[in-house]
Amino acid sequence: MTRAFNFCAGPAVLPEEVLAWARNDLLDWQGRGLSVMEMSHRSDEFMGIAHQAEQDLRQLLAIPANYRVLFMQGGASSQFATVPLNLLSEGGHADYVDTGIWSQKGIAEGRRFGDVAEVASARDNGYTAVPDPDQWVLRPGADYLHITPNETIGGLAYPAIPDLGDCPLVADLSSAILSEPLDVSRFGLIYAGAQKNIGPAGLTLVIIREDLIKPMSDCTPAMMSYAIADKNGSMYNTPPTYAWYLAGLVFQWLKQHGGLQAMATLNQRKAGKLYGAIDNSDFYNNPIRPDCRSLMNVPFTLADESLNKAFLAGAEERRLLNLNGHRSVGGMRASIYNAMPEAGVDALIDYMADFEKERA
Ligand SMILES: *Cc1c(COP(=O)(O)O)cnc(C)c1O
16 A cells, blocks of 8 residues: 545545554554444543543643633634634624635625624735735724635635734634644634544534633623633533544654754745746646745646646646645645655645656
């Protein structure tokens, strides 16, 4: 068996070592005679797995003691509703910045629950750059400001986390979390669907500053209450135990491979090579302003779009999988998360050069 290089945006590649560990544990976890999937979530064994995963994540991200880590469900898309349901005060309002399709989905969902305004948008520059924070028209007294630091579909990323005073910053970090060190104390709340850079689908990570956890309002479903999740150790109901366990293995893998600083160095090298190959060719193009380019998701187009199918077919022959862009934008996209080996990026660059030579 040889594994292909999988450039899917999500569910995404997992580290091969993690999959091998999981395989070893699959039928019989550490001599207990059953798999993690078959354990009670309240057993000592699973509680140990869950606790270790949280401790390892706290260590990796240096999460301050006044932040809680919640292991929730429903994906980042559920958080689009969960955030306003928990953080919007009675008669309050929240500000959102639009940098692409995922922020737009968050804004549309937020508007169903209260006074949500778009206070800046990358629309004017065709979503090729994050609007300058100095130009944002923030409304005083907002309950929170919502940003999407890495737009997975457009490949647009914030060059830096904006400094906006006291307003709690809420970030959808689904496709960038764990790709580099992060100053968690700059945020009120961070959320991320697991299936990009954390583990399998089904798990949603929430990191929230303690003082933002408010008692549940009457119309908030219990499953969407941060207070309930926190009070019950993320086990108000049955959590996605196997995804939680696998996320824990990914955290151990990250620790063994030097933590987030080492990941950042590797991710910069991988992305640097790929953008370099795109920029050095007239055949491939990426429209994003260089300082706003995503390290994780690299969209690119071919000069001749009629060659898209041939490009994808040739890539698959070399076992470079899932390079098609999002269905809403077309073109190509290479997602190069932590678990994508540098050899995968090298193989893609070689293929791109060969294809250009043959077809351009
Ligand atoms: C993938 C993604 C989502 C949607 O995630 P689900 O877990 O499928 O709901 C939301 N925001 C961003 C930035 C994403 O990358």
